[in-house]
Every structure is written in structure tokens, then in C-alpha cells.
Amino acid sequence: MSTASAARPARVVVTGLGVATPAGLDLERFWKSLLTGESGIRELTRFDSSGYPSRLAGQIDGFEAKDHLPGRLLPQTDVSTRFALAAADWALADAGVGPGSGLADYDMGVVTSTAQGGFDFTHREFAKLWGKGPEHVSVYESFAWFYAVNTGQISIRNAMRGPSAALVAEQAGGLDAVGHARRTVRRGTPLVLSGGVDSAFDPWGWAAQLAGGRVSTVPDADRAYLPFDSAASGHVPGEGGAMLILEDAAAARRRGVSRAYGEIAGYAATFDPAPGSGRPPGLRRAAELALADAGLEPSDISVVFADGAGVPELDRAEATALATVFGPRGVPVTVPKALTGRMYAGSGPADLAAALLALRDQVVPATAHTASVPEAYDLDLVLGEPRAADLDAALVLARGRHGFNSAVVLTKCNL
Template sequence: MSTPTRTVVTGIGVVAPGGLGREEYWKALLTGRNGITAITRFDASRYPSRLAGQIQDFEAKEHLPSRLLPQTDVSTRYALAAADWALADAGLGPGSPLADYDVGVVTSTAQGGFDFTHREFHKLWSKGPEFVSVYESFAWFYAVNTGQISIRNGLRGPSAALVTEQAGGLDAIGHARRTVRAGTRAVLTGGVDSALDPWGFASQLAGGLVSTSTDPERAYLPFDADARGHVPGEGGAILITEDAASARERGAERIHGEIAGYAATFDPAPGSDRPSGLRRAAELALADAGLAPGDIDVVFADGAGRPEADRVEAEALRAVFGPRGVPVTAPKALTGRLAAGGGAADVATALLALRDQVIPHTAHTASVPEEYGLDLVVGQPREAALRSALVLARGRHGFNSAVVVTAADTHN
């Protein structure tokens, strides 16, 4: 039986609260720069929650041609910019030996073009259908990021769009790995989301999972005894996944690491006496990577920020690794939960952690219940010898996904 194709990451583009671009984002996490602030996009004074992980310094016209601005939602603008950065990082710009059908695009968004479509709805209701933008036909759609990235960069390889809420970014990366293994030389992949307009924010509050705290440093506390919900955020990450042999052949400038394992499971129906599928997702991803629990040096947790959900995740981690068996972190405490962008951003963070041999901390969390049995990295980043990481994500209504990443030279 032939050895499966190794899928490596050759490019990273991040757009997230606290930092634009790979290194600025990484610096924000290590220095504890909080991207969670009072909402400034609209008057949120009458909303029960008024905090969000906002991207403050992104000017679309500085990153994209003017012709794209009328036809794109803010989330698509973020995705296009992150894709540009990832392609440049991978050395796959103009003149690259990979083109057209050599490169596919697989992305995820959980919310679609909320801001764009709600502006057009307002025109429809207040002025009439003749005032609605022709771009409304696609700018709202879940596949639009995949489509716009493909068109902008002339990428015609196998492509897809996935929707599994918070788990979507990991599922997109897993699908990209499968596509590379099937013969496509490279796949641009990840997740990006934004829904911080009045209607989009109200939609997120409707689930009853968002913190009502007004203190940006106490609103989102993964695994803390005082956890009372999460803070919505925006942004995410785009990665270039590539056949390892192809990357060497074309002389890729750098290998950030390998997507060594992936798995996804689904929870049983509410009220069932069967356990969550998160543990099984972690175990299957480890098996897919050919690793044992003792080989994992750090876990990037989903970190829902609600006691009942945090308890379930802690139970799964204890079952796989033993009590305090592996360092655990949830750096998204500084950005908020980015929907489909969160898992992709965590994979980018894991790769940077492996590069620099440091685990970013879980900001603001201070009191972890003893019964959780977690070695949660809090207070400040922790230096550690890191060769492999497990990234977890859970989407509403039962989605569980897990990705294992290993250091660039682990299998050399």
C-alpha cells in the first residue's frame, strides 16, 4: 500500500482582532493585546451584550481593487486579504509554477455576507427592489469567499465551501488535505467570518450563549469558574496546504508545518445518554496522524466559555490525556469566537507556537475548577519543547472537529 501524500502548510494569512497579518497577530497573542472592545460599528446601547472582537484597522481600499468593493461583504474582504497574504507567504504569486488547475480553494463561513445583505434588505424595504444591488445575488452566499478568491487569483482546481459553524475552519482544512491527497498540488483553505452589523449581532445573541458582561477582560473566560458565555468576534485565517513533494520540487521558501491528522464526529441528539463526540474526534485525529496521546505537546482547545460546555471538553481531554496530562490553551480569549474563522486561526497559532517553541496563554482566565483536571496555560505564555499540537473546535448542534499539526521537520 502506498504511503499517503504528506500535506504541509507553506503559507499563512491572518486577519483577526488585535492584529492584521501573521506576525502582528502572533505578537498580539504573546503580549496579551485584547481585541475585545465595546462595539463601535453601530449603537449597541440597547443590546443585552455590547462587546465584540472587532478588527479595528482594516481599510478595504488599501488591500483590494476598487472594483471589488461594491460586490463584497466585509467578511469576503477579510478573506481576500488573508488569501493574498497566504499566497505571497507561500511564494505562489504571479509567475508561480503552480497555476490554474494546480491550486484549489476550500473555505468555510458560518454566517455568510451578513452586513452586505442586510444593507440591501434595508434598501428593499425602504426604497424598493430597483435599489437593491445586483451583487446581492451572490455576496451573501456561504460559497462566496471560495468563489471570489478563486476568481481573483485564477485558481481553477477542485474547490468547495463548508458550513459547520465554529468547526468549519478545521473541516475546511481537513477537506483541503483530502483534496491534496487526491492529487491537487496545492489548496488554499481556512475560514473567515464577520457578522457585527445590528442584525448579525442580534442573530448571534439569539442563541443565549453570549456573555452579558461589560468588562472586556471578564466577558469571555474559557475554563474559568466565572465563565458565563463567549464574546463574538470576526476574522480568521487562510492557509496554503500543499503536497510536500510538490513544495520541495518548486522550491517553496518555507514549510510552516504539516497537517498530520484530521477527524470529525457528531454529537448524539440532546437528551441522549451517549457521550459527546469530542473525545472520539480527538482520538481519531491522533490515530490518523499515527501519534499517541503522549506525542501531543499542546492542545488548542475550543474553549466555549460556558461551564457546561467547558466541563464536557475538560472531560474529553482528561479521557484522552489523563488529568493535567498535556498543556491546554485557548488564545481566542483575546479575539472572541470567530465562528468558522476560529479553528483556522487556531491552526495558524499552533504552527507559530511550534515554530517559536512557546504556548500563548489563555488571557483573563484565573480560576480553573480543580475537577476539570486541566493544565491550562494562564497568566503569560509558556516556553516549551513543542513538536506536535492538537486543535479542537465545536460547532452548534453537534459538530466536533480535530486537527493535528506537526513541526516542519518532524518527518524529515
């Protein structure tokens, strides 16, 4: 082996996907919803939301935790952790990882992200504390709220004792988790499960989201969240996310894997400068750095899965970044999360899953509901119907509140 080939970083491929989203719990059901425009946004029913200025949400219905998880886990887990555990199980099954797969416990790590933690669980316990006294608070409150709990619970449930981590970067955190997982694989761990999940649809969690000032108050589910539309007025919160199995390509071949959804070819993260500095936001730089990390030029990117904040000034900033990197209308752009709402740390991984399926099927899902994109945006936003295209590489973008920017480049690959 030459010195150059020995120094070459390992190829990191995605061999399994699991999703838990308002658009579907099953991977193919999720993909069908994105292609047909079936929205998961509806009136929030997790509690009585009638007195709130915003009542629309991307809510997951039809998920019965007892059907997917052992009973011993139910008293100690928040709803978000239940989604994460189920999505992890589905991703592992999709990748064929389990007894007999030839992987030792220390060969497998877990890296996840959540922006909200166990919101519903902890506030139920707070209510007990304030109303009944500390002796009524669950002992599981000591960890069920914590941002690292999904990583821990997935690791314990699946005996994945390799290098693991938890990241918090609001909406950008899910992509950051995958970027960190890629580094972990390249450092020698054969397989890392990674992704993000969030849920905060209890009264306190809902109030906290509304307090941010970016949630749409439009009551029509088809008009509330309009990324890049001239009528954009905010986003609709969602819950859920996705888990991905990242593997060293050579290690995956050794255990008999014959196909991969794609390669994590590039990743980068930046942080916005201080307000009032006069310097531009960091999203464009994140995209450029991710392309450089992948060894690709802007012309190599076939589609962009955009952040799509649905807030006019943020949409305008993202459109400017894309036009600067790719040229005016230089690449097809889509925002499938218009059908699920913004799932915080779960949105980026769900977009990665959608982008990998787009590469597989050579089709770009449309951006639902958006109809009038300002000419000044110079965007080729895919509208109305899915667009068939020759897709070789996808760029996925995410921005977190207060300055986080992340970008991941995916490419088609063969094992």
C-alpha cells in the same frame, strides 16, 4: 518504488499563512498580541450598540478595504469576504505563490468555510428592498450573501481553478475546510488555499448572535469571556479568521520551497448524539480519531489549542474529554481566542496559525483573563504568561453549535 511507498498518502504541509483578526492583521503582529496578551475585545462601534444587552466584541479595526483590494470588488463584497480576500493574498504571498511560481491554474484549489455568510451586505440590501423597492437592490445581492462566495471570489481573483468547495459547520467549519483541503491535496491537487472567515457585526447580525443565548452580558472586557474559568458566563463574538496554503510536500519542494510551518498530520470530525440519548458528546472521539489518523499516541501531543466555549457545561464537557484522552492535567492546554472572541468559522484556522507559530517558536501562549480553573476540570491550562516548552505536535479542537466536532493534528516538519 515499492508498493507500500506508492500507496502512502502524500504529506500535506502548510507553506503560507494569512490572518485577519482583532488581535492583528499581520501574522507576526497577531502572534505578538497572543504572546503579550494584547486583547482585541472592546465595545462594538460598527453601529450604535448601546441598546443591546451585550456590547463587547472582537472587532477588527484599522482595516481599509480600498488599501488591499481593487475598487471593482468593493461594491460586490461583504466585509467578511474582504477580510477573506486580503488574508488569502497574504497567505499566497507568504508561500511565494504567484506569477512565476510554476503552478498552473488547475493545480490550485480553494476550500473555505463561513458560518454567517455576507450578513452585513445582505441586510443592507434588505433594507433597500423594504424601504425603497426592488429596483434599488444591488445586483450583487445574488451572490454576496452566499456561503460559497469567499471560495468563489478567492478563486476568481487568483485564477485558482482546481477542485474547490465551501463548508458550513458553525465554529467547527474552519477545521473541516482544512481537513477537506488536505484530502484534496492527497487526491492530486498540488496546492489548496483553505481556511475560514466570519463577520456579522451589523444590527441584525448582532441580534442573531445574541439570540443564541451563549453571548456573555458581562460589561468588563477582561471578564466577559473566560474559557474554563469558574466565573465563565458565555463568550464574546469576534470577526475575522485565517487562510492557510496547503501543499503536497514533494510538489512544494519541486517549486523551490525550502521551509514549511508544519504538517497537517491528522484530521477527524464527529457529530454529537441526540440530546437525551445518554451517549457522550463526540469531541473526545474526534480527538482520538485525529490522533489515529496522524499515527500518534496521546503522549506525542505537546499542546492542545482547545475550543474553550466559555459556557460552564460546555467547558466541563471539553475538560472531561481532554482528561479522558490525555489523563488528568496530562497536556498543556490554551485558548488564545480569549483575546479575539469566537470568530465562528474563522476561529479554528486562526488557532491553526497560532499552533503552527507555537511549534516554530517553541512557546505556548497563555489563556488571557482566565484565573480560576475548577479543580474538577483536571486541566493544565496555561495561564498568566506564555510557557516555553518542547513542542513537536499540537492538537486543535473546535465545536460547532448543534453537534459539530472537529480536530486537527499538526506536527513540526522539514521539507
